Structure formats: C-alpha cells, structure tokens
Amino acid sequence: MRVAVKVNGLTKRFGDKTAVDKVSFNVGFGEVYGILGPNGAGKSTLISMIAGVIEPDEGTIEVLGGEVRDSEIRAKINYCPQNPALYDDLTGLENLIFYSSLYGITGRRALEKARELIKRVGLEGYANKPVKIYSGGMKKRLNLAAALINEPRLLILDEPTTGMDPQMRREVWQLLSEIKDSDRAIIISTHYMDEAEALSDRVAIMDSGRIIAEGKTEDLKRSYASKSVISIEFFNPDDQHKAREALCRYLEPRDIVAINGSIRVYSEDPDTLLPQISLDLFKVGVKIASIRVVKPTLEDVFLRLTGRRIVEVEG
Amino acid sequence: MRASAIKAFVVKDFKETFRDKVAVFWMIAWPLIWLVLTAYIFIPPGADRPMTMRVGLVNYDASPGFPVNGSILIRALEEAEYKGVKLFNVKIYENKTLLLEDIRRGRIDAGIIIPENFGEDLTLGQTTLEVYVGVRSIQSAQINRYMLERFIEEFSRVASEKKIAWVMKFIPEEYVPLEVVEGFLRGLVKPINATFTEVLPEALISREAWIGWYTIGAIGMTMLYSGLNIGSTALLEEKQRGCLHKILASPTTPSELIFGKILSGILSLSITSVAIIVFGVFVCGAKIYWSPLRVEHWIAPIMLLVLASLTLGMGSILSLMVKSVRGASNLSTSLGLMLAFMTGIWFPREWFPEWMRILADYSPATWAVDAIRDVIIFEARLMEVMHYVIGAVLAALAVLAVGVMIHRRMLRKYLER
Numbered sequence: 001m002r003v004a005v006k007v008n009g010l011t012k013r014f015g016d017k018t019a020v021d022k023v024s025f026n027v028g029f030g031e032v033y034g035i036l037g038p039n040g041a042g043k044s045t046l047i048s049m050i051a052g053v054i055e056p057d058e059g060t061i062e063v064l065g066g067e068v069r070d071s072e073i074r075a076k077i078n079y080c081p082q083n084p085a086l087y088d089d090l091t092g093l094e095n096l097i098f099y100s101s102l103y104g105i106t107g108r109r110a111l112e113k114a115r116e117l118i119k120r121v122g123l124e125g126y127a128n129k130p131v132k133i134y135s136g137g138m139k140k141r142l143n144l145a146a147a148l149i150n151e152p153r154l155l156i157l158d159e160p161t162t163g164m165d166p167q168m169r170r171e172v173w174q175l176l177s178e179i180k181d182s183d184r185a186i187i188i189s190t191h192y193m194d195e196a197e198a199l200s201d202r203v204a205i206m207d208s209g210r211i212i213a214e215g216k217t218e219d220l221k222r223s224y225a226s227k228s229v230i231s232i233e234f235f236n237p238d239d240q241h242k243a244r245e246a247l248c249r250y251l252e253p254r255d256i257v258a259i260n261g262s263i264r265v266y267s268e269d270p271d272t273l274l275p276q277i278s279l280d281l282f283k284v285g286v287k288i289a290s291i292r293v294v295k296p297t298l299e300d301v302f303l304r305l306t307g308r309r310i311v312e313v314e315g
Numbered sequence: 316m317r318a319s320a321i322k323a324f325v326v327k328d329f330k331e332t333f334r335d336k337v338a339v340f341w342m343i344a345w346p347l348i349w350l351v352l353t354a355y356i357f358i359p360p361g362a363d364r365p366m367t368m369r370v371g372l373v374n375y376d377a378s379p380g381f382p383v384n385g386s387i388l389i390r391a392l393e394e395a396e397y398k399g400v401k402l403f404n405v406k407i408y409e410n411k412t413l414l415l416e417d418i419r420r421g422r423i424d425a426g427i428i429i430p431e432n433f434g435e436d437l438t439l440g441q442t443t444l445e446v447y448v449g450v451r452s453i454q455s456a457q458i459n460r461y462m463l464e465r466f467i468e469e470f471s472r473v474a475s476e477k478k479i480a481w482v483m484k485f486i487p488e489e490y491v492p493l494e495v496v497e498g499f500l501r502g503l504v505k506p507i508n509a510t511f512t513e514v515l516p517e518a519l520i521s522r523e524a525w526i527g528w529y530t531i532g533a534i535g536m537t538m539l540y541s542g543l544n545i546g547s548t549a550l551l552e553e554k555q556r557g558c559l560h561k562i563l564a565s566p567t568t569p570s571e572l573i574f575g576k577i578l579s580g581i582l583s584l585s586i587t588s589v590a591i592i593v594f595g596v597f598v599c600g601a602k603i604y605w606s607p608l609r610v611e612h613w614i615a616p617i618m619l620l621v622l623a624s625l626t627l628g629m630g631s632i633l634s635l636m637v638k639s640v641r642g643a644s645n646l647s648t649s650l651g652l653m654l655a656f657m658t659g660i661w662f663p664r665e666w667f668p669e670w671m672r673i674l675a676d677y678s679p680a681t682w683a684v685d686a687i688r689d690v691i692i693f694e695a696r697l698m699e700v701m702h703y704v705i706g707a708v709l710a711a712l713a714v715l716a717v718g719v720m721i722h723r724r725m726l727r728k729y730l731e732r
Contacts, residue, residue, distance in 0.1 A: 051564040052563070053730065055731050072566075075565075079564035081557055081561055085560065090331065090334075098327045099565070101320060102323055102565040103566060
C-alpha cells in the first residue's frame, strides 16, 4: 500500500483537556479511512491537524510525502469542514470560483470546473442563485463540491452528512464512492456507524481522544463483537435490570450490554441461546416485547469497548 | 505571494460588501443622506448670500429743507446693498407703539424712531436716533445691532460730508484758504480713511464650495467608521462563518489573506469615495475642482488611499478588543462617528472648544482630509500641504504595520489554539 498520510503519536491539548492523545495511523492511496466516534471524541481536532489548520503539541504528520503546512502539499489536499464554509451573498458558482482561486485555478478553467462540480452535486438550477437561499442540504452539497475543486489527492471530510436527511446522505455517499480513486486517499470523520461502514475501507474508533480500535469493519466486528447479537426489548423498561441479573447467572457479564431499556447479548451460538434466554426470562417474570438475532455493527464494537452508545454520548 | 489568491479575496469581499444592504446603507446611503441634509437644510440655496434685515421706521422729522433729513435716512436704508443684495427691508410705521408691537411679535428685526427736527438738528449740530433691536436670539440680536450700528456710522459720515459742503458756503476765504478749512473739517469727520478688502478664500465664499468642504468631510467620516469596521471584522467574519478553517487548509498564506483583505477594504472605500464625490458634485452641487494635469491635485487620491489604509489599520488594532462581528461593527461605527465629529472631519474645527481642537490638530485622519480640502477647495500648493501629507503617510504606514502584525498574530494563535 502506498502511504498517503502517516500520523504518528499525535497529541493536542486544550488547557488541561487532552483532545487527541498519542494517535497514530496510516492511510493509503485508494483507501477511504473512517474515523468514528461520538461528539467530543477528538475527531474534528484530529482532522484539523491533518488538514494543517491546527498545530499538534506532539507527534508528526506526513501528508503526500511532505509537511502539511507546505503550500505545495496543501495545493494537493482539500478539507471539507463540518459546517458549510460558504459565503451567503455569493452564488454557488461564485463560491466555487473563489475557492478554486485559492488553489491557483483561475479564469475559464475555474469556471468550467465550478460548473462541472455544481452539476455533479445536483445544483445546476441554483448555480447563479445566492447561497443564502439554499437549504441546509444544498449548502452541504456545495460545501462538498468546494472540497473537490482542486481534484485533491487527499480529501479530508469532517462529518460530511451531519444534519442531512437519509435520502440526501445516500446521495452524498454515492458521490463519495464515485470520487474514490486509486490515486486519492479520503479521510472521513463521522459519528454515524452506517456511514463509516458504508464508505470506509478501514475504520478507527475514537473515544476520549484515543483510537480504541482500528481495522477493517468486518475484522473489528469479529474481534470486538461476536458472530451474532441477540437484541431483547421489554414491555417494561424497568425489567432490564432483572433480566440482566437472570442472564448473568450463566453468561459472561461482558457479553451482556444494557442500553436504553434494552439488552444486547453477544453470542457465537444464537440458535441455542435464544430459546434459553426466552425461557429464563419468562421464569423470572420478565415480559419480552421482542427478541431477535441481528448482525453486529460498529455500534456494537463501540459498545463492547466503552459500554456506551455513540449516539448516547452525543446528547 | 500569489496574485490569484489576493485577487480572489478582493473580488469576493467586494461582491459581498456591495450585495449586503446594511453595508451599502452605511457606506453609500448614510454619507449621501448627510450630504443632502447639509446641502439643502444646513446650507440651503441662498445661504451664502448676505442676510437682509427687516427694519421698521417711524419718521417724525419734518425738515425737508435741510441737506440731510429723515427721508434721506430712509432712502439710504432702502438703497443699502452688499454684493448686490439689499441689506434692509424697510417698513414705515405710523407710530412707535405699532413698531414696538411688531418687534415683539418678531415681524421685524429692529426699529428706528426718527425724531422731530432730525434734519435740522443734524445739519446744525447733533441729533438723536432711537434704535430698538429684537432679541429672538442673542446671536441674531448681536448681528442686527452690528448691522444697524455700521449703517448709522456710515450714514453719519455721509451726513457729515453733506454738512461740510453746506457749511463751506458760509465761510469767508479771507483768512484761511477754503480747501484747508474743508480738509480740517473732513479730518474731524473721519480722521483715518481705512480701506477694507475681503480676502476670504475665493472658493469658500460660495455655498457650492461649502458643500465641497462637506463632501470631503462625508468621505472622511465614512472612511473612519467603514474602515474601522472592515479592518476590525476582516478576520473575525471569516472565523465566525467557519471559512477561516477552510482558507487556512488551502495553499493560501496568512500574508495573502491579510493583503487580500486590506486591498479589498481599500477598493470598497475608494468606490465609496468616488460615489460620494459624484453625488456631492452632481446632486448637491459641490464645487470640487480636480485636474490630472496639476501635480498638487494628485495629493487628493493619494490621501484617500492613505486615509483608507490608516482606518483599516486602526480597525485591525480595534479587533483586539472585540470578540464578535456584531461587537466590532457597533464599536467601529460609534468610534468612527465620534472621531469624525470631534476631530474636524465633519464639523469645522473652528467651532470646537480649545481642548477639542487639540484632538483635531493631532489626528492623522484629519491631516489627510485637510490636505485634500486644501488642494481641491482652497487651491493650496504642494509645499503648503506637505506637512499634512508627510504626517498622514507616516502615521498610516505605522498604524497599518501594527494592524498587519496583529492580524498575523491572530492567525498564528488560531493555528496554535
């Protein structure tokens, strides 16, 4: 694998708080690297350091074989911030032309590139309208187009679909899968597990500034979750504790995770375990609303590693 | 530094500024409103003409046979002119009571009672006049009294000339030659024959030139608050919008960003200045004379650039004290207007108390504005304004350098945060 980004021992502190703590990883060309974690995990700080917008306190970052603050290197990367970095009084086209000029793309070339990208993100009808009339989703799409203006070899996306409706998110995923290229590396931070799973070749799961797990999604699930998950929901959420006590009599406590009034049991043999659980819970008087076997997700990986849900931490 | 990046900021900021209704109001509409108010309310058409005073007269004199008398006084009042304008609008009253009634009601500014035997007493010796001045305000009373005093003094002199001519007929020439007697008598009437010539700057006498003075004042005022505003919000605005992050992730260097911001500010302020001058000249009738062939007239555009740089630099310094764009805008608008009013940019410094004149004397923005006024209104020569020019240029360079350092520090801190 040709390495596009090499991060080694990266640390950033804000006062007493360590936002990013000794983070190391590599990203190769042709790879989409997802950074998954709840809000406040340090994803944006990490992304900003890779984009060269924040200087690390410790550690090194090598981007495209050079130093990220080198303007020649920065001409080959682009960064898409979480909140659209756009000028409301300019049109969509003018916004793209402005950003292209920052990368030395000017005149007819800039106009053609801007038009092409506007079309690509489905905003042709709004190209000459001021951004202030755009909806939130349209702004997000234009923001993404602005990040592609210089055809970057390293594209850094900070929560690109936050705030979008499911339909729009899928459209952005589609666009990102289209721009995936063997000569381009993409780093994407997200707190949506489905997004990380759908887009990333490899995922780093972050919590409290550290990478707590890293690898291909299937490998992570295999390593940190299990073959299957038995998901149990109760009519009375208070039964959760009684059920957990009952199950702990014959299951490892680390295989039982109680969240939001439901329980997830990690098992390699769900076919045998499911009837037994149903019977045992019936015996202790717990009324089950639903019990089903599901495939583990990255959420389960995070749950097993931290005991918390990603979205829980958000609130 | 890459020209494409700098140009990108200039074009972007320019479009943004002139598409923002609030910015257009403050940068174009507000100074034009002030100019219109000044041109049509504070200096209305005719404001540069001499004032005409309404004077009431009661003539009890019945001595028409004498060389000077009440009727001649009334005619002299009616005919008195200054620069082609009648100085007195005369109204004759039947009696003193009616005259005083009209003064009290403000229908006339002053009244004169010409006593009985006025002509006879004046010809043969001395006479009296009762003069009543209405006091609607202390200033108007002061002006009216002065005008009448000057008129009576002049009429006394003319009367004395006529008296001399009349009395000469009765003096025998045996002992002293008549021309010696006449010369002596004329010397009694007016021992010193001083001549007064007005040497006010030609341009400033007219209303049009005053409006020209205020047009330059409007540019100075707008530059102060807009320059402070643009300078103080240049980076804050990018930061608050979330665009600074993306700009700094691009190959744009802090120098390109700062230089682009300064240039866009200068361009916006220059366009504002041109708009104000065009409006001042073509709508308000300002008299501003500028010729590219006259070297000293180039001081005007240079000083406009200096003023723009100075205010942008001051704005950058101001950004140290503010946390938000709204805070910066409010502070810069208040401070800019206050400075414009207190440092001789909008109001003439002659109106100020002594301590405020010191502010005007040491304000580099006022130096730049005064240099422009001096060359294009008072037609000053290059060397006459050189002290203002040098002072303003040095101050602008120093302030702008400090402003750039502050912006650079702000960007460095942003990266290190």
